[in-house]
Amino acid sequence: MYWLDKRLINQLSGLNQLFGELDRSFGSAPRERSSTAAFPKLNAWKNDNSILLTAEVPGVDPQDIELEVQPDKLTISGERHGRAKVEGDSYQRSERSTGKFRRELTLPFRVDSDKVSASCKNGILSISLALAAEEKPKRISVTVRND
């Protein structure tokens, strides 16, 4: 529900990113599948305890990705290096883009910035963010004593 509301608000305020984007990538890629030129593109999943973000970063060396986490903000930045062009080679297609990128996301919930993990595999970056205690559904744990 919350997400739907948030999306509506973003549309009304002219933003097309659910996460409330502050900055855009400055890669030179006009040929994206969808209308926005933001890089990297993100999907997000949620369960009771955490948020999982995935991003498509084909051709980016995982070592060239930098993440910065604040309780309500996540910044993904880095650089995608191109292949060094050799003189005499002739390019017939050049659709891929290279360069620096940066996305600054305002998260619609607070996260525990000490509990963040990230991995990169097959050109997909996965970021796991633990929700801050106040965002989690309240649970009362019952300890069973055997004595």
Added chain:
Amino acid sequence: MSGTAMQKSESQLSEQTQAVNQHTFTPKVDIWETQDSYNLDVEMPGVDKNGLDVKLEDGVLSILGRVAPDNTVACEKVHSEYETGNYERQFHISEVIDEEKIQASIKNGVLNLELPKRESAKPKRIEVKVG
């Protein structure tokens, strides 16, 4: 016991998702020619070497990449900017390729193909010996 039941239903769900997931995308490519070969870099995020199918038949190079299933099925998707699916693209190659020597590798979601030209197709160089 409930744990086992949960795992079972999750795996069934992920199979269903794969079957429904029928998007096919045209991957972005760079193609360049050197004196000795044609080279391609093909962007296929989410594809590993097991999901690749590359064929060269009758001068048509077919590239198919199947995205490995992810493990996010159990969670609720709350934001979506990209869709996942397979990648498919074909190219006609007029030049004669030495099929035995085609090299393919995939790294960080980018497939690199090197298609060496046949000896007969390479520009001929005649060395002039100084006698």
